[in-house]
Amino acid sequence: xxxxDDLYRDIILDHYRSPRNRGELPPPARRVEGFNxxxxxxLVLYVDVRDGVLVDIKxxxxxxxxxxxxxxxxxxxxKGRPLDEVHxxxxxxxxxxxxxxxxxxxxxxxxxxASDLRSMKEINALAGVVKFPVRIKCATLAWNTLEQALxxxx
Amino acid sequence: xxxxxxxRVRIDTPVLERxxxxxxxxxLDSASSSLPPRTVIEAVSRYYELHHANVHRxxxxxxxxxxxxxxxxxxxxxxxxxxxxxxxxxxFTKNTTEAFNLLANSWGVANLRAGDVVLISxxxxxxxxxxxxxxxxxxxxxxxxxxxxxDFRLDLSNxxxxxxxxxxxxxxxxxxxxxxxNPIGDLARVAHEHGALxxxxxxxxxxxxxxxxxxxxxxxxAFSGHKMLGPTGIGVFWTRTALLEAMPPFLGGGGxxxxxxxxxxxxxxxxxxxxxxxxxxxxxxxxxxxxxxLENLGPAAIVxxxxxxxxxxxxxxxxxxxxxxxxxGPLDTVDRGGVISLDVEGVHPHDVAQVLDQYGVCxxxxxxxxxxxxxxxxxxxxxxxxxxxxxxxxxxxxxxxxLGHALTLFS
Ligand SMILES: Cc1ncc(COP(=O)(O)O)c(C=O)c1O
Numbered sequence: 001x002x003x004x005d006d007l008y009r010d011i012i013l014d015h016y017r018s019p020r021n022r023g024e025l026p027p028p029a030r031r032v033e034g035f036n037x038x039x040x041x042x043l044v045l046y047v048d049v050r051d052g053v054l055v056d057i058k059x060x061x062x063x064x065x066x067x068x069x070x071x072x073x074x075x076x077x078x079k080g081r082p083l084d085e086v087h088x089x090x091x092x093x094x095x096x097x098x099x100x101x102x103x104x105x106x107x108x109x110x111x112x113x114a115s116d117l118r119s120m121k122e123i124n125a126l127a128g129v130v131k132f133p134v135r136i137k138c139a140t141l142a143w144n145t146l147e148q149a150l151x152x153x154x
Numbered sequence: 155x156x157x158x159x160x161x162r163v164r165i166d167t168p169v170l171e172r173x174x175x176x177x178x179x180x181x182l183d184s185a186s187s188s189l190p191p192r193t194v195i196e197a198v199s200r201y202y203e204l205h206h207a208n209v210h211r212x213x214x215x216x217x218x219x220x221x222x223x224x225x226x227x228x229x230x231x232x233x234x235x236x237x238x239x240x241x242x243x244x245x246f247t248k249n250t251t252e253a254f255n256l257l258a259n260s261w262g263v264a265n266l267r268a269g270d271v272v273l274i275s276x277x278x279x280x281x282x283x284x285x286x287x288x289x290x291x292x293x294x295x296x297x298x299x300x301x302x303x304x305d306f307r308l309d310l311s312n313x314x315x316x317x318x319x320x321x322x323x324x325x326x327x328x329x330x331x332x333x334x335x336n337p338i339g340d341l342a343r344v345a346h347e348h349g350a351l352x353x354x355x356x357x358x359x360x361x362x363x364x365x366x367x368x369x370x371x372x373x374x375x376a377f378s379g380h381k382m383l384g385p386t387g388i389g390v391f392w393t394r395t396a397l398l399e400a401m402p403p404f405l406g407g408g409g410x411x412x413x414x415x416x417x418x419x420x421x422x423x424x425x426x427x428x429x430x431x432x433x434x435x436x437x438x439x440x441x442x443x444x445x446x447x448l449e450n451l452g453p454a455a456i457v458x459x460x461x462x463x464x465x466x467x468x469x470x471x472x473x474x475x476x477x478x479x480x481x482x483g484p485l486d487t488v489d490r491g492g493v494i495s496l497d498v499e500g501v502h503p504h505d506v507a508q509v510l511d512q513y514g515v516c517x518x519x520x521x522x523x524x525x526x527x528x529x530x531x532x533x534x535x536x537x538x539x540x541x542x543x544x545x546x547x548x549x550x551x552x553x554x555x556x557l558g559h560a561l562t563l564f565s
Contacts, residue, residue, distance in 0.1 A: 004512045008505075008563060016564075039504045040521050040534035062534060064504035065564070138504065 006128030007135065008065065011073075015122075016065040021075035023058040030152055034061075034145030036137055041067045043141055047149045052083050054150075059142070066126075066135050071142030073123050083150065093123060093143050098130050158455040163544040166191035166447075170544060177514030180552035184542030185330050185358060185493045186518050187380045190444065197443035198385055201436045209435055210409065210426075220435055227438035228425065230445045231390050235356075235375060236366040239395035245425040246388055246433055250357040251281040253376030253391035254324075256428060257353060258285035260404045261374070261397065262322075268294030271319040273350075275300040275308055275336075276530050277329045280523040281376075282355045286324070300325070302530055306332045306483050313344060320350045324374075327359020331522045331538065332483035333464070333493035335359070342371045351397075357381050362460060362491045364453045373397060379437060383543070384444035388437035391428070398425070405430040448543070456543045460492040463541050467494055467550045474554055478561060482536050492541030495522075497533060498557070501564045506537040509563060513556035515549075 025031075025046035034043040041063030048056040057075045062068075074093070078086045094100045129139045164170050169189045172179040181189060207217035209224045228241040237243040247253045262285075266272070272286045276299050286297045300316060303309040308325075323345040328335045338359070342352040353374035356365065360375070361382035367375055374397075379388040393401070403410055403421045407430035413420040421427045448456070465487045471479055471494070482495040496517075498506050503519035510517050517539045521528045528534060539553055 004509060004563075007508065013564070039502075039519065040525075040528070042534070064502035066504075068502075132508070135504075135508070 002131040006131050009125040009128065011122050011125040012065060012069040015069035015072040019068055019072040021058050021072065021079065022060065024060060025056060025058050029056070029058075030149050032145055032149040032152065034141050034148070036063065036067065036141050038137060039064060039067075041138065041141055043067070043071060043145055045071075045142070045145045045149055047146065049083065049150070054078050054081055054083060054086050056080075057146075063141070064135075064138050066129060066138040067141050070126055070139045073126065074142045074146060077120060077123055078146070086146075086150065089120070089123075090143055090147055092120075093126075094140070096124070096127055096130070097136050097140055099136075099140065158451040158459070158543075160459055160544055160546055163191065163451065164546065166193070167544050168192060168195070174514035174516075175512050177552070180513075180515040180549040182539035182541070182545070182549055182553060183516045183518050184545070185381070185522075185538065185540030187386070188361065188383050188542045189544065190383050190385065190440065191447055193447050194383060194385065194440045194443045198436050198440040201439040206436070208432055223442070224433065224435050224438045227442035227445075230442040231392075234365065234445045234449070235360065235390075235392060236368050237392055238368050239398075242424050243392055243395055243398060245391040245398070245428045246438060247376075247391050247428075248387060248434070249380070249389035250279075250355060250376045250378045251389075253389050254281050254285045254355070256391050256404050257324075257374055257376070258289050260401045260428070261393075262286075262289050262295075263293065264400070264402050266293055266295045266321055269296065269319065270321045271296045271298050273298045273300060273316060273320045273323045275325055276302040277308070277332060277334065277524065277527045278324075278326055279330055279355060279357065280525070281357070282324055282326060282353075283526065299526070302332075302527065307334050307489075308336055310341075317344065317348045317350070320345070320348060322351050322353060324353040324355070326355040326357075328362060328491045328493075329483075329524075329527075330358050330493060330540075331495050331524045331527055331536065333491045333495075334484060335363070335489040335491055337489070338372060339370045342373075346371070358491060358493070363457060367392060379441040379444065382444055383447060385434075385437040385440035388434040388441050399423075401428070403427050403430075407431050409433070451543060459543070460541045460545070461487050461490075463545055463547065463550065464490065464492040464494065466547060467539070467541075467553070470550065470554055471496070471557075475557065475561070479557065482531060482533065492545070493538060494540065495536035495538045496557075497536055498560065501560050503535040503537040505564065506557070506560050509560035510537075510553070510556040513552060513559065515552050515556045517553070 029046045029048040043061035046058045167189045205219040207220045209221045228244045231244045232241045301309045345352040351373040356377035360377040375392040380386040410430040412422045478499045480497040484490045507519040
């Protein structure tokens with residue numbers, strides 16, 4: 001039986017109650033919207049990419065605890081990171097959600113920086129979502145939206 | 155005299171024996187779909203076990219039996235809503251949604267011209283919005299909305315001016331989000347005074363009311379079997395014989411024709427004209443059983459029971475959670491059915507439903523296919539609890555208990 005505690009970990013509730021990186025960024029930051037038509041979640045993501053580094057990220061919108069916490073956790077994990085690491089983080093998140101086959105070559109993101117390691121660990125708090133299949137879409141909204149933002153020509 | 159006892163209905167309903175996450179199921183999603191009693195399930199399986207064959211033009215015995223069962227369901231549906239012209243006025247569709255698509259594509263395309271107005275409301279289900287938008291795009295009709303007031307009821311203060319140019323008033327009898335029951339009889343009179351026709355979305359209204367299309371003086375009615383203890387996959391479109399006879403076909407194919415030649419076809423008469431292809435025969439058998447079952451319970455007695463449950467639930471939700479749980483719908487039970495939409499402070503409806511599921515409580519989060527209504531009240535979604543003929547106060551107990559847990563978890 002899937003337990004509610006697997007879903008609503010303390011870190012998730014914390015990020016839901018006090019989401020990080022809320023707000024907007026002025027142009028030339030990219031602005032991309034994401035929707036989850038199933039539950040009406042809406043997300044507007046602002047990302048500032050310079051010289052191959054995701055310098056800043058902010059977001060507005062509303063949604064359930066899982067989608068809000070996931071976007072907040074994501075923002076903390078990718079902010080200030082080089083794009084290749086951002087993409088690797090997106091990949092490992094999607095693998096965790098069961099949306100990608102785990103691959104050996106992927107490796108873990110660099111753990112030379114204690115705070116980066118912490119944000120990766122925090123993302124793992126979302127691992128319990130896979131036990132609640134209908135909620136996977138809630139968790140992935142922010143990540144799909146970020147992928148879309150990065151795919152846009154600057 | 156009827157012998158309605160909701161505890162008996164509960165015993166008749168197999169799904170209510172389920173234990174969910176260690177708790178007896180508290181099924182509070184009847185507005186989405188209701189739970190069939192054994193008699194409905196048995197009617198469907200008996201049909202498949204003994205009678206199954208395609209309907210119409212059959213000569214062998216079981217084909218005749220299947221036809222009798224299917225046409226018998228038509229008669230049962232006609233009786234249930236008091237269709238003045240009887241079974242010949244009942245068209246079986248897939249559901250309410252298809253019935254509205256039939257209305258728009260057949261009657262609508264034949265009778266509406268650019269600039270004609272279809273008057274609906276802000277509290278409509280998408281089933282009674284989107285088909286009219288299709289017609290707006292194809293024919294150039296205007297789709298006009300009766301606003302919903304802060305009291306969660308239709309704001310009829312400007313009805314006279316809203317009626318200008320209206321050819322059809324198409325309204326839900328009962329909101330699947332607010333529980334509001336609309337004054338259909340009065341609005342039908344206004345529609346007719348302005349030379350317009352009146353269509354009613356009966357998905358909730360028929361399922362949770364006593365339906366008499368003659369007394370309400372309406373012209374079109376749509377409803378779904380699965381919302382009134384019947385199977386999924388069958389719905390009803392009703393209109394008066396004179397209107398039905400003048401409606402052109404919508405879906406084309408077998409079953410809806412009188413003749414087909416190389417240069418064209420002649421459509422069949424009567425409801426068959428709108429039933430292209432093999433119809434939902436087993437579902438019709440189940441629907442007939444559901445209607446019989448409801449008739450035996452007594453629709454008026456069910457309405458009274460659901461109203462009492464609703465009054466009790468509204469009072470207790472208000473008492474327990476005042477300030478933390480907002481009810482999106484009227485707080486009194488005058489012209490109000492057993493649908494209770496909740497806005498829980500600090501807890502997204504999706505999370506409310508998730509926590510409640512842990513306690514076996516089934517409520518539905520989301521926009522309930524009524525996005526214009528959600529926007530009207532500045533909401534993306536609500537968590538909705540709704541009653542059926544088998545609901546008991548113990549379901550409300552479970553709801554309140556589980557809501558308390560949700561509020562604690564997210565506090
Ligand atoms: C008021 C109302 N109208 C229309 C519908 C659509 O019914 P169906 O999905 O059976 O077509 C529903 C069901 O959600 C409803 O509650």
